[in-house]
Amino acid sequence: xxxxxxxxxxxxxxxxxxxxxxxxxxxxxxxxxxxxxxxxxxxxxxxxxxxxxxxxxxxxxxxxxxxxxxxxxxxxxxxxxxxxxxxxxxxxxxxxxxxxxxxxxxxxxxxxxxxxxxxxxxxxxxxxxxxxxxxxxxxxxxxxxxxxxxxxxxxxxxxxxxxxxxxxxxxxxxxxxxxxxxxxxxxxxxxxxxxxxxxxxxxxxxxxxxxxxxxxxxxxxxxxxxxxxxxxxxxxxxxxxxxxxxxxxxxxxxxxxxxxxxxxxxxxxxxxxxxxxxxxxxxxxxxxxxxxxxxxxxxxxxxxxxxxxxxxxxxxxxxxxxxxxxxxxxxxxxxxxxxxxxxxxxxxxxxxxxxxxxxxxxxxxxxxxxxxxxxxxxxxxxxxxxxxxxxxxxxxxxxxxxxxxxxxxxxxxxxxxxxxxxxxxxxxxxxxxxxxxxxxxxxxxxxxxxxxx
Amino acid sequence: xxxxxxxxxxxxxxxxxxxxxxxxxxxxxxxxxxxxxxxxxxxxxxxxxxxxxxxxxxxxxxxxxxxxxxxxxxxxxxxxxxxxxxxxxxxxxxxxxxxxxxxxxxxxxxxxxxxxxxxxxxxxxxxxxxxxxxxxxxxxxxxxxxxxxxxxxxxxxxxxxxxxxxxxxxxxxxxxxxxxxxxxxxxxxxxxxxxxxxxxxxxxxxxxxxxxxxxxxxxxxxxxxxxxxxxxxxxxxxxxxxxxxxxxxxxxxxxxxxxxxxxxxxxxxxxxxxxxxxxxxxxxxxxxxxxxxxxxxxxxxxxxxxxxxxxxxxxxxxxxxxxxxxxxxxxxxxxxxxxxxxxxxxxxxxxxxxxxxxxxxxxxxxxxxxxxxxxxxxxxxxxxxxxxxxxxxxxxxxxxxxxxxxxxxxxxxxxxxxxxxxxxxxxxxxxxxxxxxxxxxxxxxxxxxxxxx
Numbered sequence: 024x025x026x027x028x029x030x031x032x033x034x035x036x037x038x039x040x041x042x043x044x045x046x047x048x049x050x051x052x053x054x055x056x057x058x059x060x061x062x063x064x065x066x067x068x069x070x071x072x073x074x075x076x077x078x079x080x081x082x083x084x085x086x087x088x089x090x091x092x093x094x095x096x097x098x099x100x101x102x103x104x105x106x107x108x109x110x111x112x113x114x115x116x117x118x119x120x121x122x123x124x125x126x127x128x129x130x131x132x133x134x135x136x137x138x139x140x141x142x143x144x145x146x147x148x149x150x151x152x153x154x155x156x157x158x159x160x161x162x163x164x165x166x167x168x169x170x171x172x173x174x175x176x177x178x179x180x181x182x183x184x185x186x187x188x189x190x191x192x193x194x195x196x197x198x199x200x201x202x203x204x205x206x207x208x209x210x211x212x213x214x215x216x217x218x219x220x221x222x223x224x225x226x227x228x229x230x231x232x233x234x235x236x237x238x239x240x241x242x243x244x245x246x247x248x249x250x251x252x253x254x255x256x257x258x259x260x261x262x263x264x265x266x267x268x269x270x271x272x273x274x275x276x277x278x279x280x281x282x283x284x285x286x287x288x289x290x291x292x293x294x295x296x297x298x299x300x301x302x303x304x305x306x307x308x309x310x311x312x313x314x315x316x317x318x319x320x321x322x323x324x325x326x327x328x329x330x331x332x333x334x335x336x337x338x339x340x341x342x343x344x345x346x347x348x349x350x351x352x353x354x355x356x357x358x359x360x361x362x363x364x365x366x367x368x369x370x371x372x373x374x375x376x377x378x379x380x381x382x383x384x385x386x387x388x389x390x391x392x393x394x395x396x397x398x399x400x401x402x403x404x405x406x407x408x409x410x411x412x413x414x415x416x417x418x419x420x421x422x423x424x425x426x427x428x429x430x431x432x433x434x435x436x437x438x439x440x441x442x443x444x445x446x447x448x449x450x451x452x453x454x455x456x457x458x459x460x461x462x463x464x465x466x467x468x469x470x471x472x473x474x475x476x
Numbered sequence: 477x478x479x480x481x482x483x484x485x486x487x488x489x490x491x492x493x494x495x496x497x498x499x500x501x502x503x504x505x506x507x508x509x510x511x512x513x514x515x516x517x518x519x520x521x522x523x524x525x526x527x528x529x530x531x532x533x534x535x536x537x538x539x540x541x542x543x544x545x546x547x548x549x550x551x552x553x554x555x556x557x558x559x560x561x562x563x564x565x566x567x568x569x570x571x572x573x574x575x576x577x578x579x580x581x582x583x584x585x586x587x588x589x590x591x592x593x594x595x596x597x598x599x600x601x602x603x604x605x606x607x608x609x610x611x612x613x614x615x616x617x618x619x620x621x622x623x624x625x626x627x628x629x630x631x632x633x634x635x636x637x638x639x640x641x642x643x644x645x646x647x648x649x650x651x652x653x654x655x656x657x658x659x660x661x662x663x664x665x666x667x668x669x670x671x672x673x674x675x676x677x678x679x680x681x682x683x684x685x686x687x688x689x690x691x692x693x694x695x696x697x698x699x700x701x702x703x704x705x706x707x708x709x710x711x712x713x714x715x716x717x718x719x720x721x722x723x724x725x726x727x728x729x730x731x732x733x734x735x736x737x738x739x740x741x742x743x744x745x746x747x748x749x750x751x752x753x754x755x756x757x758x759x760x761x762x763x764x765x766x767x768x769x770x771x772x773x774x775x776x777x778x779x780x781x782x783x784x785x786x787x788x789x790x791x792x793x794x795x796x797x798x799x800x801x802x803x804x805x806x807x808x809x810x811x812x813x814x815x816x817x818x819x820x821x822x823x824x825x826x827x828x829x830x831x832x833x834x835x836x837x838x839x840x841x842x843x844x845x846x847x848x849x850x851x852x853x854x855x856x857x858x859x860x861x862x863x864x865x866x867x868x869x870x871x872x873x874x875x876x877x878x879x880x881x882x883x884x885x886x887x888x889x890x891x892x893x894x895x896x897x898x899x900x901x902x903x904x905x906x907x908x909x910x911x912x913x914x915x916x917x918x919x920x921x922x923x924x925x926x927x928x929x
Contacts (some may be wrong), residue, residue, distance in 0.1 A: 061847040099929050140868050146857060148867055156849075158881055182738065234883035236879050257710060257880045278902040285904025384761065392897050394514040396609075404599060404900030413905070414896065415917035416600055426609055426689050426893040427710045427879040442522040443867065444845050447857030449731040451738025453868070 042154060045227035048217055049184065049234035052157050055212035056182025060154035064131025066209055070177050071127035074205035078120050078170070081201060086111060088193040089166065096190050108165045109191055119170045122418065126374075127416065128179045129435075133180045137441055141465040143455075145448035151218045154180030156236035159228055161250060163242040166194035172239075173202040173216060175418050179438035182215040184235070207217045219337050229254035235438035237428075237438075239421055244348065261424040261439060263348050263374040264294030268408040269365040269391070270313065271382035272305025279309065279381045284356075285405040286379070288320045292350045294422060295377050295399075295409040299345060299355040301365045307333050307358060314356075322352045329358040345372040348416045362387055366394055373397060377409040398424055399429035498680035501670055502637065502687035505610050505894025508665035509635025513607035524580035525631050527606045527658035531573050533624070534654060539564060539644040542619065549643050553594055553809045562644055572623045575871065582888075587635045590894055596908075598901035607633030609689035612681055614639045614703060616695040619647035625692075626655040626669060628871050632891035635668040637688070639678050644870045682707035690881075690891075692874055697801065712890060714877040716749030716801050716827040719859040722818040722844070723766065724835035725758025731856060732762065732834045733769035736807075736857040739832070741773045745803045747875060748852075748862040752798060752808040754818045760786050760811060767809070775805045782811040798825040810906040815840055819847055826850060828877045829833050830862040830884075851877055851884035927928065 048154030071320040078085070089111040096106055117476045138150035140156030158181050169185055187195040199218030206213040219228065228235060229250070238258045240250040247262040256369070270279045270285050300317075302310050307330070314324055314334035325340040343355050359365045369378050380391040381400035388402040394452070399409040409432060411419025423429050429437035454460050486701040512520070532540070545609055549559055561904070591603035611634050615621045629636040640648040652671035659666045672681065681688060682703070691711045693703040700715040721739050723732045739750030753764050753770075767777055767787035778793040793842025796808050798821070812818045822831050831853035833844040841855040852862040862885060869887030876882050882890035907913050 054823075057847070057849055060849070062511065129550070142861075142866065146861075150884075153849075159522075212734040249687065255704070263714065275902070281902060281904055285906050289905045370507075375752070389897075390897075394510070396513070396606075397895070398509055399896040399898065401898040402900065403902050404898050405904040405906075407905035408595070408599075408898055408900075408903070409896070413595065413908075413915065415595065430893050431603075431896045440883050442850070443852040443884045445852065445854040445857050445861055446841075446845075447855065449728070449734060449856050450861075451734055452742045453738050453858075454858035455866075462866065462868065 043219070043221070043224045043227060043230050046234065048219065049228060049231040050302065051063045051214045052182040052184055052217050053234045055214035056154065056157055056180070058212050059177070059182065059215045060133065060180035062180075062211060064133055067133070067177055067180060069209045070205050070211060071123055072175060073208040074170075074174060074177070074201060075120050075123045077201045077204050077208070078116060081197065082113070082116055085116065085194065085197050085201075086113075089191075092166075092191050096250040098285040100247065101190060105190070108280065109194075111166060111194060115167060118168055119387065121362055123174045126174050126418065129178060132178070132435060132439055136469040139467040139469045141467055142445075142462050143450065143460060144463075146450050146465070147446050149444045149446075150441050151444055152439045154439050155440045157182040157184065157234055158438065159184045159225075159235050159238045159256070160245070161185070161225060161238065161240045161242070162217065163188040163246065165189040166198055166243060169195055169198035169218075170201070171418060172420070173199070175420065175435055175438060176216075177202070177205075181438050184217045184219055186219050186228075186229060189220070194219060200325065201266040206352060218454050226253070230375065231255045241421060244463070257428065259295060259423050259425065259429060259433065261374065261376060261419050261426070263346075264296070264376040264422075265298050265346060265348050265372065266295055266376050266409075267299045267301055267361075267365075267369050267373060267378045268406060269301040269362075269369075269378070269380045270303060270306045270310070271365075271380055271384065271391075272303040272322075272388060273384035273389050274303075274306055274309070274360065274381040274384055276309040276312055277298050279306070280313045282379065282381055282403070283313050283314050284320045284322075286407055287317065287322050287354050288352065289405065289407045291352050293407065295406050296350070297354065297379075297406045298348055299357065299368075299372070301357055301359050301368055303361055303365070304329075304331055304358055305361065310334055310356075317354065320352075322354055323352055324356050326356040327358060330356040333358075346374075348374075359475060362390055367393070369395060369397070376422070377406045379404060379406050398422070484585065489859075491783060493885040495671070496674070496680060498677065498684050501672065502610065502681060502684040504667045504811055505635040505637055505670050505883050506687045507535065507724045508631070508667035509607065509610055512630070512664050512668045513586065513633035514657070515633075515664060515824070517586055519664065520584060520586070520630055520633060521580050522662045523658050524576055524627060525662060526661040527623070527627060527630070527654060528573050528576045528580065530654045530657050530749050531569060531576065535566070535569055538569065538647065538650050538654075539566075540654055541650040542644075543642050545619075546647040548862070552865055554643060555657045558643070561645075564619060564647060568620060568781040572620055575624060575628045579588055579627050579871065580625075582631060585888060585892055587629070589922040590797065592920040592922045593803070594920055595898075595915050596776045596903065596913060597904050600899050600920070602899075604895045604897055605892050606651065606889050608893045610635040610637065610687055612639070612661075612688050612691045612709070612892065613698060614691065614693045614698065614699070616641040619701050621694065622648055622651035622671075623654070624871060625873070626652070628873065628888055628891060629669075630655070630658075634891050637670045637672060637681060639672050639681075645673060658912055679706070682709065685709045693909065694874060710881065712789045712876050712886065713874050714747060714827065715797075716877070717749070717829040717864075717875075718751050718799060718825065718827040719748055719829050720754055720818075720822050720826060720831045721750045721751050721859060722754040722815075722831070722833045723756060723759045723763070723824075724833055724837065724840050725756045725814065726837035726840060727756075727762070727834040729762040729765055735832065735856070735858050736766050737769050737773045737775075739860055740807050741805065742771065742858065744805050744858045746860065747801075749803070749860045750807065750832075751801055752810065752821075752825070754810055754812050754821055755783055756757075756809055756814055756818070756825060757782075758814065763787055763809075774803075776809055777807055777809050780811060783809040799827075799829075815843055815847075819844070822848060822850070827865075829875070830854065832857060832859050851875070896924050
């Protein structure tokens with residue numbers, strides 16, 4: 024095995040020794056992960072059941088640690104919304120335990136066959152789902168993320184290094200300890216989960232491409248951009264969600280108003296909130312009613328001259344940066360020339376996250392769905408639906424605007440890879456070729472285990 | 477649209493203007509790719525049929541250009557094996573046309589449904605295969621790669637920037653011209669394919685992460701390592717293939733000898749050739765026969781002291797670097813303690829490419845397949861089977877030792893991503909929640925189009 028740090032007692036909070044040896048920590052997680060990933064699925068299920076129990080047994084300890092974080096946060100004047108996100112209580116713990124229980128009931132994804140081919144008599148190839156390996160998760164504020172992501176990683180057979188926000192240090196330590204304890208209780212190496220603290224640790228880990236397979240930053244766009252520009256390890260996530268709603272000339276005006284208001288106001292800070300409304304010149308006569316509905320919902324519209332002229336009660340704005348993610352009750356409005364103009368604007372200024380069209384003309388809607396090059400593309404539905412829970416993926420790892428590996432809302436599939444397993448009876452490659460044996464390449468069933476994919 | 481360079485006449489060789497504007501070239505490919513990718517599948521099939529015709533029409537021109545390259549290569553003293561790889565002839569062109577014709581007959585992969593879910597009445601989600609986007613392919617020597625990879629990219633709806641070896645400049649220019657001509661003949665923008673020349677162009681393109689989605693280097697390990705360390709764009713491929721053959725105590729000695737010889741000798745320069753033979757201490761009495769078979773096949777064995785003592789006719793070697801890819805008729809031999817020792821050696825020194833076990837004990841074989849963390853893991857078969865054609869994947873993009881996006885031999889699937897398409901009837905996210913509508917998440921059939929996956 025590659026160098027592995029001495030395992031601390033499973034029940035203790037992970038001991039981040041100084042100086043931090045990122046290579047040793049990451050290699051230790053890799054070695055432990057290989058044992059976790061190669062164990063039978065029932066063992067990983069047992070770990071999740073143990074985790075659910077431990078969260079109950081150690082509830083008082085978790086809330087005490089969280090109170091320490093809250094006291095410190097109030098002392099240092101953390102903002103109200105962040106305080107709310109930091110706080111754990113009995114209800115939140117109950118929701119966490121529910122989530123862990125649900126994951127324990129999910130069929131084990133490791134070993135599920137994706138492809139099954141008989142290459143020749145007695146030479147059979149299987150492509151099987153396998154744990155991705157070692158994940159580095161960097162998140163802010165909400166300590167629940169430790170358990171939500173940690174449990175997902177355990178279900179996938181992945182090792183995970185968790186770096187939470189400094190304001191949740193005490194809470195995170197106890198929660199990481201719960202994950203490690205659950206592994207130890209099932210006689211699996213607790214080092215498959217590690218907690219780390221401090222920016223220096225993250226910086227050092229971002230260089231460990233030999234031992235870390237995927238980085239998932241969950242937080243602000245600036246956090247994600249910083250991570251993306253600091254590592255050669257693949258990064259799953261999105262820095263921006265500049266989502267567009269295009270109101271086609273054939274749009275039903277009432278639906279247009281409803282979806283504009285829902286897209287902007289349902290949760291303005293979300294990455295899938297609508298930032299820009301694109302108005303087909305042919306829809307312009309109906310635009311004032313949409314603008315009124317948005318105004319009545321408290322939205323400040325930043326209109327280009329043509330849309331401002333059509334709805335004079337909106338403020339004229341000198342210069343609009345169409346790449347802005349407002350994350351607030353503000354939306355940009357641009358008039359475009361039909362579908363081509365809308366798509367040109369989206370491809371030029373968008374972030375590839377989610378775009379929607381409101382249209383009654385089925386041909387226009389179909390062309391929009393075929394041509395828009397974004398992770399999620401909707402017809403007559405709010406951009407706010409771009410979400411793993413709403414898509415029915417179960418727990419969500421994040422939303423990716425990248426095209427590699429996973430795109431859009433990412434469920435547990437994003438934490439898996441595949442391996443190719445070939446079972447022979449002594450065949451060599453030299454047995455095949457002109458005048459020798461020929462490959463059969465018979466497709467065999469992948470069995471019912473591969474349901475839903 | 478983002479800035480797009482003026483399109484040169486489709487039939488001309490791509491004009492690489494000086495100074496090279498990498499952003500403009502890559503953005504131009506992106507814009508053209510979006511038109512190609514959004515076109516109906518029949519249009520991409522027509523492009524492939526046009527390409528097949530053009531390769532026939534322009535055969536003399538292709539061979540003339542190739543002769544220029546060959547003359548220059550002889551003048552500069554290019555090595556014999558490279559000369560052979562550089563040379564095109566009527567037979568090689570026929571094979572190329574066959575490959576293009578086969579791709580024209582493959583069902584179009586774009587739009588194939590991977591998931592189909594009814595979220596609610598009148599709110600239906602589809603996850604559909606989509607072109608990955610823009611590929612940068614860097615390859616050496618063999619000009620056929622232009623057509624092989626170019627045609628695969630066209631089938632997937634991808635744009636492609638091709639950078640071949642300097643020694644094939646004239647051949648590559650004509651072949652890139654054929655691809656561009658095929659697009660133009662079908663009224664699609666020829667800029668979806670671009671040819672570039674020179675190291676400076678590659679260096680500049682490796683910075684274009686906004687416009688290039690995947691880099692595929694095909695060539696030496698040093699080329700791949702150089703690319704991997706020079707870009708933040710995802711790189712698909714492998715720098716090394718340090719493949720292991722483990723001879724378990726339960727192995728059939730004759731099979732062990734056969735698979736060692738086939739793994740090493742069938743094509744010693746291949747990435748899937750066996751580099752290290754791991755001998756279970758319990759198999760040691762049978763090792764001399766294996767060593768003799770390898771010696772008789774012309775293989776130089778570099779044995780550790782224990783294996784050397786068992787087969788004294790092998791040379792003693794002072795120090796063995798177990799991470800070496802010999803690429804020649806040389807193999808390392810190490811004695812290990814059973815399965816655990818073999819797996820420890822593989823995880824410590826291997827490149828994650830392909831490993832094989834020879835064993836009659838089914839439990840040991842199963843454990844090897846479950847525990848070895850490599851892209852391909854074989855039982856009683858030669859490591860040489862790790863190959864897209866042998867796996868039945870059709871044309872091969874490359875072999876990936878990464879875990880993200882694609883692992884092992886990669887077929888056309890590696891050139892695709894997915895998009896999520898949601899068709900609604902005016903739903904907003906605010907319509908759902910406690911006391912409001914609930915999601916149904918009904919799994920719908922993905923139809924027969926999704927066969928074999």
